[in-house]
Amino acid sequence: MSIKNNLTQIKIQLPSHVTLVAVSKTKPVEDLMEAYDSGQRIFGENKIQEMAEKHQQMPKDIQWHMIGNVQRNKVKYMASFVDLVHGVDSLKLLNEINKQAAKHQRVINCLLQLKIAQEDTKFGMTSKEAHEILNSEHYKSLKNIAIVGVMGMASFTENTAQITEEFTLLKSDFDSLKNTEENLKVVSMGMSGDYPLAIENGSTMIRVGSSIFGARNYTN
Numbered sequence: 001m002s003i004k005n006n007l008t009q010i011k012i013q014l015p016s017h018v019t020l021v022a023v024s025k026t027k028p029v030e031d032l033m034e035a036y037d038s039g040q041r042i043f044g045e046n047k048i049q050e051m052a053e054k055h056q057q058m059p060k061d062i063q064w065h066m067i068g069n070v071q072r073n074k075v076k077y078m079a080s081f082v083d084l085v086h087g088v089d090s091l092k093l094l095n096e097i098n099k100q101a102a103k104h105q106r107v108i109n110c111l112l113q114l115k116i117a118q119e120d121t122k123f124g125m126t127s128k129e130a131h132e133i134l135n136s137e138h139y140k141s142l143k144n145i146a147i148v149g150v151m152g153m154a155s156f157t158e159n160t161a162q163i164t165e166e167f168t169l170l171k172s173d174f175d176s177l178k179n180t181e182e183n184l185k186v187v188s189m190g191m192s193g194d195y196p197l198a199i200e201n202g203s204t205m206i207r208v209g210s211s212i213f214g215a216r217n218y219t220n
């Protein structure tokens with residue numbers, strides 16, 4: 001299967017309210033260009049420097065999403081162009097994104113990453129912490145960021161009942177946060193292995209890598 005065919009297969013299943021982020025981490029620019037040439041304009045990366053290099057080499061109408069854990073000292077390398085930061089898991093990080101965005105007179109859209117998986121390897125804040133941030137005067141004073149939704153990762157398991165429970169939790173956290181901040185619109189959940197389930201449970205944005213670009217090879 002080609003990248004173009006993979007993309008077509010995924011897109012025909014997507015309801016119109018669900019956005020597809022093509023996760024291109026570790027893949028060469030030629031592969032991303034193949035996706036670009038078949039119409040894909042949103043790409044997700046999990047390393048800031050890799051994303052910045054690809055941004056330089058590729059057409060400028062691409063929207064770049066940072067989906068990985070963000071190191072605060074690297075925010076400056078993406079602040080001029082990043083479209084959406086999925087993995088915001090602390091107020092400190094939000095402050096830094098705000099500061100760097102201000103230098104470019106931009107407003108950077110952010111998602112709060114919530115911990116929904118039962119395993120402890122996944123990053124994220126609690127819904128209580130998310131409520132505290134959204135309700136704070138401090139958040140209102142940050143003029144160069146906008147929190148537009150939430151992101152979460154389900155456990156890496158074959159147990160679909162457990163995955164469904166975790167996705168349902170993220171959606172209900174989103175609904176209750178939306179009572180505080182009506183501008184929230186994005187629920188980023190679902191990857192190659194679980195995106196149909198994520199969509200069933202309220203996802204509005206899926207992050208799909210290997211089903212588009214093939215398996216990743218981390219050894220080279």
Ligand SMILES: *Cc1c(COP(=O)(O)O)cnc(C)c1O
Pocket residue numbers: 023025046067068153190191192193207208209210211
């Ligand atoms: C790598 C990655 C994905 C995509 O994973 P696939 O299983 O290849 O679809 C999605 N979200 C995050 C946060 C990732 O790091």
